[in-house]
Amino acid sequence: MKNVLVVGGAGYIGSHACKALFKAGYNPVVFDNLVYGHEDAVKWGPFERGDLADAGRLDEVFVAYRPECVMHFAAYAYVGESVTDPAKYYVNNIVGSISLLEAMRRNGTDKIIFSSTCATYGEVDDLPITEETPQNPVNPYGFSKLAIEHALRDYGRAYGLKWAAMRYFNAAGLDADGDLGERHDPETHAIPLAIFAALRNGEFSVFGTDYNTPDGTAIRDYIHVSDLAQAHVLAIEYLNLGGESGAFNLATGRGTSVKELLTAVEMAVGLPVPVKFAPRRAGDPPALYASADKAERLLGWAPCCRDINLIVKSAADWFKQHHN
Numbered sequence: 001m002k003n004v005l006v007v008g009g010a011g012y013i014g015s016h017a018c019k020a021l022f023k024a025g026y027n028p029v030v031f032d033n034l035v036y037g038h039e040d041a042v043k044w045g046p047f048e049r050g051d052l053a054d055a056g057r058l059d060e061v062f063v064a065y066r067p068e069c070v071m072h073f074a075a076y077a078y079v080g081e082s083v084t085d086p087a088k089y090y091v092n093n094i095v096g097s098i099s100l101l102e103a104m105r106r107n108g109t110d111k112i113i114f115s116s117t118c119a120t121y122g123e124v125d126d127l128p129i130t131e132e133t134p135q136n137p138v139n140p141y142g143f144s145k146l147a148i149e150h151a152l153r154d155y156g157r158a159y160g161l162k163w164a165a166m167r168y169f170n171a172a173g174l175d176a177d178g179d180l181g182e183r184h185d186p187e188t189h190a191i192p193l194a195i196f197a198a199l200r201n202g203e204f205s206v207f208g209t210d211y212n213t214p215d216g217t218a219i220r221d222y223i224h225v226s227d228l229a230q231a232h233v234l235a236i237e238y239l240n241l242g243g244e245s246g247a248f249n250l251a252t253g254r255g256t257s258v259k260e261l262l263t264a265v266e267m268a269v270g271l272p273v274p275v276k277f278a279p280r281r282a283g284d285p286p287a288l289y290a291s292a293d294k295a296e297r298l299l300g301w302a303p304c305c306r307d308i309n310l311i312v313k314s315a316a317d318w319f320k321q322h323h324n
């Protein structure tokens, strides 16, 4: 089995990628400091605890496993916090990622699949978003990811690094077998928050009801986490076959409004979602959805699950089981 180093593999998307890697015949070696991850989510290969900033620890793991490829999920990803504490994001997401790229260079691993984000685009004029849409992030989190996309391009030109930057839209849903959960703390993603609100008789805040969208609420593109995971496996194969390095949108191409999402949650949970209407948040665009044609054309990838009701149900089933 070929080793793939999965940095941040104890987290939500990384743990799903480990399962997909294992099923495709790879040995996923998880490297994670557990700042947000969960050791019990490491189920398909060895676990090596360590921090991106620790060059010595990275070298030990590279020497021990000689990974043919790195998947890099480790980052802080709270947009609001990145505005109030940008240093935290510059240090972990930028300096930490450069530390990883340097460890790869020292140890002769020349392929990386990087978790980028739709937040690198910022507020866009034209929809659907393509990889050519200008990238103008509006917060330090998005900027930190864009900075690493630029570093990948530069390392590719100068040192021969082969890379794929996967620009995820809204990751959602859970493993179909119930093997893996979503346990962000704090949780900021709409689907788990709406499910919690329904199950615990809490309150879900809808920010903005006066957008220029059919029902007035904001529209986002929700992509199933297992589809994201599969795209990463295909990206390794693409780079192995000599595919050109570059960025790929990972999205369904379909927008779902907040109101539509809440209807899907109510159907999946079987309970109403208590709602509080609030004004728009600064920097929240009315609609974001993307074309993933490039990933389909070059990676042979297409999302298996485009139905928002099924995506939400996969999450609701897990939460109902694990959150009483």
Ligand SMILES: NC(=O)c1ccc[n+]([C@@H]2O[C@H](COP(=O)([O-])OP(=O)(O)OC[C@H]3O[C@@H](n4cnc5c(N)ncnc54)[C@H](O)[C@@H]3O)[C@@H](O)[C@H]2O)c1
Pocket (backbone or CB within 6 Å): 007, 008, 009, 010, 011, 012, 013, 014, 031, 032, 033, 034, 035, 036, 037, 038, 050, 051, 052, 053, 072, 073, 074, 075, 076, 077, 092, 096, 115, 116, 117, 118, 168, 169, 170, 171, 172, 184
């Ligand atoms: N969840 C989404 O909707 C979404 C959307 C776009 C992009 N992304 C990106 O995808 C990646 C994974 O997101 P997620 O939702 O699985 O997050 P997550 O917090 O569940 O996983 C991130 C993992 O990285 C680890 N980590 C963080 N800093 C580290 C460090 N310095 N050293 C070692 N490990 C470290 C954490 O412990 C955690 O296990 C992130 O890079 C995020 O920016 C996520």
